[in-house]
Amino acid sequence: ITPLAIFTRIMQGDETITDRQFDAAKVAAPYxxxxxxxxxxxxxxxxxxxxxSDEELAALAQAGQPDSTK
Known part of the structure; x- marks a missing residue:
C-alpha cells in the first residue's frame, strides 16, 4: 500500500488506518x-x-470557439 493510497482511504472515511500508519505515510510520501x-x-x-486588424481579431476569436457543425 502506498502513502497516496493511505491518504485516499482516510479521505474516503476509512477508519481502519491507524495513526502510526498515517504518520509513516506522511514521512514516506515525499520519497x-x-x-x-x-x-x-x-x-x-x-x-x-x-x-x-479587425479581420485578424475575428479569425482569432473564431479559432477559439468550439465547432458547432459536429
Missing part, C-alpha cells in the same frame, strides 16, 4: 510521490493587441 513542479513560461506576444 514515493514527488511534488510536481510547474514549467516556466517565457512567452511574449508577437505583436500588440492594437496592431491586429
Amino acid at each position: 514515493m510521490h514527488p511534488k510536481l513542479s510547474g514549467l516556466p513560461l517565457a512567452a511574449s506576444p508577437r505583436k500588440a493587441l492594437e496592431d491586429y
Whole structure:
C-alpha cells in the first residue's frame, strides 16, 4: 500500500488506518510521490493587441470557439 493510497482511504472515511500508519505515510510520501513542479513560461506576444486588424481579431476569436457543425 502506498502513502497516496493511505491518504485516499482516510479521505474516503476509512477508519481502519491507524495513526502510526498515517504518520509513516506522511514521512514516506515525499520519497514515493514527488511534488510536481510547474514549467516556466517565457512567452511574449508577437505583436500588440492594437496592431491586429479587425479581420485578424475575428479569425482569432473564431479559432477559439468550439465547432458547432459536429
